[in-house]
Each structure stands twice: as structure tokens, then as C-alpha cells.
Amino acid sequence: MASYSSKMLMIFMVFSYFMLASANFYQNFDITWGDGRGQIINNGELLTLSLDKASGSGLQSKNEYLFGKIDMQLKLVPGNSAGTVTAYYLKSEGSAWDEIDFEFLGNLSGDPYTLHTNVFSQGKGDREQQFHLWFDPTADFHTYSILWNPQRIIFYVDGTPIREFKNSESVGVPYLKSQPMRIYSSLWNADDWATRGGLIKTDWSQAPFTASYRKYNAINACVWSSSSGTSSCNSNSDNSNSWLSEELDNTSQQRLNWVRKNYMIYDYCKDTKRFPQGLPAECAVNKSS
Numbered sequence: 001m002a003s004y005s006s007k008m009l010m011i012f013m014v015f016s017y018f019m020l021a022s023a024n025f026y027q028n029f030d031i032t033w034g035d036g037r038g039q040i041i042n043n044g045e046l047l048t049l050s051l052d053k054a055s056g057s058g059l060q061s062k063n064e065y066l067f068g069k070i071d072m073q074l075k076l077v078p079g080n081s082a083g084t085v086t087a088y089y090l091k092s093e094g095s096a097w098d099e100i101d102f103e104f105l106g107n108l109s110g111d112p113y114t115l116h117t118n119v120f121s122q123g124k125g126d127r128e129q130q131f132h133l134w135f136d137p138t139a140d141f142h143t144y145s146i147l148w149n150p151q152r153i154i155f156y157v158d159g160t161p162i163r164e165f166k167n168s169e170s171v172g173v174p175y176l177k178s179q180p181m182r183i184y185s186s187l188w189n190a191d192d193w194a195t196r197g198g199l200i201k202t203d204w205s206q207a208p209f210t211a212s213y214r215k216y217n218a219i220n221a222c223v224w225s226s227s228s229g230t231s232s233c234n235s236n237s238d239n240s241n242s243w244l245s246e247e248l249d250n251t252s253q254q255r256l257n258w259v260r261k262n263y264m265i266y267d268y269c270k271d272t273k274r275f276p277q278g279l280p281a282e283c284a285v286n287k288s289s
Contacts, residue, residue, distance in 0.1 A: 024044050024045060024215075024216055025040045025044045025045070025046070025047045025213070025216065026040055026044040027044070027062075028061055028062055028063070028216060028218070029047065029059045029060065029061055029062065029183075029216075030059065030060055030061075030062060031047075031057065031058070031059050032058055032059060032060050033055075033056075033057060033058050033186075034049070034050070034055055034056060034057025034058060035055060035057075037049065037050040037051070037052070037055060037056065037057035037208070038050070038057035038058065038059055045214060046212060046213070046214050047059065047212070047213040047214070048210050048211065048212050048213070049086075049185065049186065049187040049210070049211050049213075050187065050208040050209065050210045050211075051077075051084060051187045051188060051189060051207065051208060051209040051210075052204070052207040052208045052209075053204045053207060056186060056187045056188035056189060057186065057187055058184065058185065058186035058187070058188075059184065059185050059186070060182050060183065060184045061182045061183035061184075061218075063182070063218070063223045063224070064180035064181060064182050064223070064224040064226065065090070065148075065180060065181060065182075065183075065218065065221045065222055065223060065224060066178075066179075066180040066181075066222050066224045066231050066233075067148050067149050067150065067221070067222045067231075067233065067244060068146070068148055068218055068220065068221025068222055069145070069146070069147045069148075069218075069220040069221060069243045069246075070090075070145065070146050070148075070183065070216075070217070070218045070220075070221055071143050071144070071145045071215070071216070071217040071218075072088060072143070072144055072145075072183075072185075072213060072215070072216050072217075073141040073142065073143050073144075073213065073214045073215040073216075074086070074088065074104075074137070074141065074142065074144055074211060074212070074213055075137070075138065075139075075140060075141045075142075075211065075212040076104050076106075076113060076137045076138045076211055077106055077138065077187070077209040077210060077211050078138035078139075079109050079138075079206060080108055080109045080203050080206050081106025081107060081113070081138075081209060082106050082107055082108050082191070082194075082195040082200040082201070082202060082203065083106060083189055083190065083191030083194055083195055083200065083201055083202030083203075084106035084187065084188070084189060084190070084191075084194065084202060084209050085103055085104065085105055085106065085186075085187070085188055085189075085190045085194050086103070086104040086106075086185070086186075086187050086211045087101065087102070087103045087104075087184070087185060087186050087187075087188070088102040088103075088104075088144060088183075088184075088185045089101040089102060089103070089183075089184055089185070090146060090148070090181040090182070090183055090184070091120075091181055091182065091184055092179035092180060092181045092182075093179075094179070095123060096122040096123040097120060097122075097123055097179065098120055098121055098122065098176040098179045098181060099118070099119070099120035099125070099181070100118075100119055100120075100146055100148060100153055100155075100176070100181070101116070101117055101118040101119070101120075102115065102116075102117060102144055102146075102155065103115075103116040103117075103118075104116070104137065105190075105194045105195060106194060106195060106209075107195055107200075108195070108200060112132045112133065113132070113133060113137055113138075114130050114131070114132065114265065115130065115131045115132070115133060115157075115162075116128060116130050117129050117130070117131070117155055117162075117163050119153060119165045119176070121173065121174040121175060121176050122174045124174075126268065126280075127165070127268055127280070127282075128266060128268050129163050129264065129266065129267050129268065130264070130265050130266040131162055131259065131263045131264050131265060132263050132265055133157065133263065134262075134263060141212070141214060141215075142157065142158050143156075143157070143158050143159065143215070144156070144157055145157075145159070147243060147246060148176065149243060149244045149245065149246060150167065150175075150177055150244065151166065151167050151245065151247065152164055152165065152166045152167060152247065153165040153176070154248065160255050160256075160259060161248060161252050161253075161255055161256040161259070162256065162259045162260075162263075163256075164248060164256065164286065165282070165286060166282070166285050166286050168281065168282035168285040168286070170285070171281040171282065171284070171285060172281060173280075173281050173282045173285075180224035180226070183218075185213065187209065187210075187211050189202055220240070220241075220243050268280070268283075269283035269286065269287070
């Protein structure tokens, strides 16, 4: 009898685990705008955001985080996506906010997406780096990840680092270390600037435009409790939080350099015309080896 009970308990636990996993988006996100254009489907395993001429749509996480290693799989708007922007980012509240951005700028059919990244600290951004990708991001899902710890922020695509932003407090640059942030994503029209500086406009005959999301993972992230002013990582001293001191090893640094050499199309730290009085202070700290 005890053996039977144990087996039933194990079956229940396994079933519960898969039910929780399948309810991922229901559990972790709210669709905050779009009047039905954002949808959670497939028992919570898939989320879609859509854009038409009347409106785009967006989501935000239920939790706030203060440091984390966060993954999301996205499949971007296919075909003629010119004028559209799919944004996936972390952001705090207030006028002196912190923010970590992935933005995917659409393009004409057959032309590559531009992956636009930025980092804001205490309301100051202007730290853009842009890339083309080495695959078609509309053909299948790909994983876009952010590692954010007290020493650095690393942007990853399918596990390959594409950008590192190091803590530059030593040269007077505020770092993102005290403001908890939510995860946001949105699909919206930005044809005044998104594609070739606004020269290419959105073709509304192609609407609705849809981006898809799955396999969100924030297991390695510090959930912030605003009521107690504490982080879920404060009580955790085991090795599961090793990402809090993670850095690029030699192989990852080589991969980062490969991306920068072959796929980076804009780096604010090389734009001397934009900064005639001298490049921002963090550029020396973040110089790739």
C-alpha cells in the first residue's frame, strides 16, 4: 500500500511539474496593452504579440528582479517587417531608470534584421551597439539572453555573447545595481526611424505582424520583494548563484570578438563624430580584447 502511495505521489509531482511548466506565461507575465493583440496560447507554453495599423501590443513580467540570468526564445515577424520593432528588455521605474535593451528592427523581405542593443543607467542611455545576425531570426525560435550581475551585463544570442557592458563605477559611470527591473516586450510601429532611418515605411497590407515567444527561463534570477525590500538571492548561499560572479572565459571572449568583427554594424564607442569632446568614459573599460 505504501509503495502504491509513493508511486501515486511521484506521478502527481511529475504531473504538477509539467503543468507548472506548461503554465509558464500565465504564471510569469501579464499582457498589458494591445486590446487582444497579445495572446497566451498552447496551455501557456506560447505567447504571441501582434501589430496592425490600429495598435501594437505588449507584456510585462509579474516579478521584478535585481540581477539575473534570463532567457527567452523569440521568433520574429517574417517577410516584409520594415517599420516594425520587436523590443525585449529589462527596465526599472522612475525618471532615473535603469534599462537593458534588445530591439529587433524589421526590414524588407530578404534583408537582414538589425539587432539594436542599449544600456541605460540612472536615465542615461546613448550606448547603442547594433548587429546583424548569422541566421534568419524569422524562420525558427532563437534564444536571447541577458546576464546581469554586479560586475557586468552580457547579451547572448543562442549562447554566443555579442556584447559585454562592464561595471564602470571606477571611472564615474553609474552601474545598474540598486533598481529592480521588470521584463517587458512589445511589438510596435516605428517607421519614422526603424528601417533605414525611416526611409522605408510599414506596409500595412502585410498586417497583422506577429512575433512569438516561448521557453522563458528566469530560474537563475533574484526576485525582488518590494514589500520587504529584499531579494530571493539574499537567503541563498549555495552554488546555484554562481552566475552572480560569472564572467567570460577565453572561449567566450573569442566568440564575442568573432561577433564584433563579423556582425557588428555600429558601436557608439567608435563614433568619434558623435562624441567630438571624447568618447564616453565607459568605452575604455569595455574595450574588447
